[in-house]
Amino acid sequence: AQTVTQSQPEMSVQEAETVTLSCTYDTSESNYYLFWYKQPPSRQMILVIRQEAYKQQNATENRFSVNFQKAAKSFSLKISDSQLGDTAMYFCAFKGSGTYKYIFGTGTRLKVLA
Amino acid sequence: DSGVTQTPKHLITATGQRVTLRCSPRSGDLSVYWYQQSLDQGLQFLIQYYNGEERAKGNILERFSAQQFPDLHSELNLSSLELGDSALYFCASSGGHLNTEAFFGQGTRLTVV
Numbered sequence: 643a644q645t646v647t648q649s650q651p652e653m654s655v656q657e658a659e660t661v662t663l664s665c666t667y668d669t670s671e672s673n674y675y676l677f678w679y680k681q682p683p684s685r686q687m688i689l690v691i692r693q694e695a696y697k698q699q700n701a702t703e704n705r706f707s708v709n710f711q712k713a714a715k716s717f718s719l720k721i722s723d724s725q726l727g728d729t730a731m732y733f734c735a736f737k738g739s740g741t742y743k744y745i746f747g748t749g750t751r752l753k754v755l756a
Numbered sequence: 757d758s759g760v761t762q763t764p765k766h767l768i769t770a771t772g773q774r775v776t777l778r779c780s781p782r783s784g785d786l787s788v789y790w791y792q793q794s795l796d797q798g799l800q801f802l803i804q805y806y807n808g809e810e811r812a813k814g815n816i817l818e819r820f821s822a823q824q825f826p827d828l829h830s831e832l833n834l835s836s837l838e839l840g841d842s843a844l845y846f847c848a849s850s851g852g853h854l855n856t857e858a859f860f861g862q863g864t865r866l867t868v869v
Contacts (some may be wrong), residue, residue, distance in 0.1 A: 644826055675856075675857070677857055677858075679860075683852055685793075685862075685863055685865075686862055686863070687799075687843055687846060687848070687863075688758075688858070688860075689857050689858075689859065692856075692857050733798070733799065737858075741812075742787075742804050742806070742811045743789065743801045743812050743814065744801070744811035744848070744858050745773065745801070746799045747798065748798045749798055749799035
């Protein structure tokens with residue numbers, strides 16, 4: 643069975659600094675997708691970034707980038723130039739091409755400090 | 757705006773009652789997913805439909821049921837409600853066989869009193 647593990651329940655970072663959130667997963671599938679979702683206090687689930695397993699290049703979206711290590715089954719999110727609006731819960735998610743559901747980690751609560 | 761619409765946004769009801777949550781997926785999306793998020797918890801997968809057919813079931817209670825209609829909107833029915841059913845219920849949709857990312861609605865906040 644696939645699992646997603648986020649080992650950092652809470653983190654904090656100073657405004658304008660860089661922070662990295664960790665995520666590991668377990669799967670026997672060779673083709674899959676990985677995602678980071680942001681859930682701000684409004685509770686809306688917002689897609690931050692996605693990565694296809696067959697792509698070696700790490701995905702980047704503005705200040706957000708990932709470090710995808712397929713062999714290690716690791717998928718970390720780096721937030722550069724942190725802003726107060728980045729304060730949120732961040733969920734790592736996995737979806738295998740042969741499975742029907744998105745599997746979420748338990749989340750990391752990030753607080754950006756002024 | 758994700759393009760996924762959930763109604764109602766808030767719902768307060770008494771124990772033992774039955775409610776229906778509605779979801780309209782993004783235009784063109786065939787898959788609909790339902791997730792439950794209790795306070796400060798992660799997302800628990802309930803059920804998934806693809807083009808009207810149930811494809812996957814998670815930890816969904818027997819008191820809960822869902823369906824996807826020909827126009828692709830979906831409804832989640834919760835009956836014999838208990839205090840512990842109070843949660844945020846999310847609907848998400850995604851494209852067909854491309855297995856792309858899921859887009860979430862704003863959620864329905866259910867409070868059982």
